[in-house]
Amino acid sequence: MMIVVLSLLGIGMLFETLGVVGLYRFPDVYTRMHGATKCTSFGSIFICLGAIAYGILLAVEGQSVLAVLSLHVLVALLFLLVTNPVGAHAIARAAHRSGVKPKLAVVDRLEEAGK
Amino acid sequence: MIPVPAFLIASIVLGVLALACIGRAVIGPTMPDRAVAMDTVNTLVVGMLVSLGAAFNAVIYIDVAIIYALLAFVSTLFIARHLEATA
Numbered sequence: 232m233m234i235v236v237l238s239l240l241g242i243g244m245l246f247e248t249l250g251v252v253g254l255y256r257f258p259d260v261y262t263r264m265h266g267a268t269k270c271t272s273f274g275s276i277f278i279c280l281g282a283i284a285y286g287i288l289l290a291v292e293g294q295s296v297l298a299v300l301s302l303h304v305l306v307a308l309l310f311l312l313v314t315n316p317v318g319a320h321a322i323a324r325a326a327h328r329s330g331v332k333p334k335l336a337v338v339d340r341l342e343e344a345g346k
Numbered sequence: 347m348i349p350v351p352a353f354l355i356a357s358i359v360l361g362v363l364a365l366a367c368i369g370r371a372v373i374g375p376t377m378p379d380r381a382v383a384m385d386t387v388n389t390l391v392v393g394m395l396v397s398l399g400a401a402f403n404a405v406i407y408i409d410v411a412i413i414y415a416l417l418a419f420v421s422t423l424f425i426a427r428h429l430e431a432t433a
Contacts, residue, residue: 315419326381
């Protein structure tokens with residue numbers, strides 16, 4: 232059971248690290264947002280799943296009552312899943328409207344639709 | 347109960363990653379780059395608070411993480427609105 236918690240936490244940390252590396256390595260703001268937002272959302276999901284499994288483990292071993300830790304982490308995970316993509320979409324739309332263009336893109340459908 | 351304090355190590359690594367994101371916010375060439383970097387910092391801080399709460403078995407950290415996620419969402423929306431208005 233402990234190996235489940237540790238492997239979920241390891242997957243989460245791997246993807247958070249890849250997201251931060253992508254924030255440094257990509258060429259313009261849209262690809263940076265693609266790397267950072269998706270990878271950190273995925274990593275946060277797995278870290279929260281690891282914490283949920285750890286809370287269930289504590290409740291099974293009798294160290295806490297009713298797995299309160301797991302319930303609160305579940306609420307935090309739901310809020311994170313709702314708010315993170317909406318915020319990223321708002322920043323991308325604002326970036327395109329404020330005149331920052333994609334650097335290496337061949338087609339830009341939003342530019343064509345705006346005319 | 348855990349042989350190594352895995353959640354504590356994870357939260358320390360997440361703090362280091364958040365500091366690395368602030369580096370992108372300093373050198374980012376445009377304003378949306380900085381907004382993306384600070385949004386990433388918010389997500390990393392939520393993960394750090396969750397793993398700190400699991401490390402110390404304290405539910406109050408998780409409650410702080412919930413409120414932090416909601417306030418970070420509101421601030422991100424207002425930053426996006428500001429960027430759009432000052433085009």
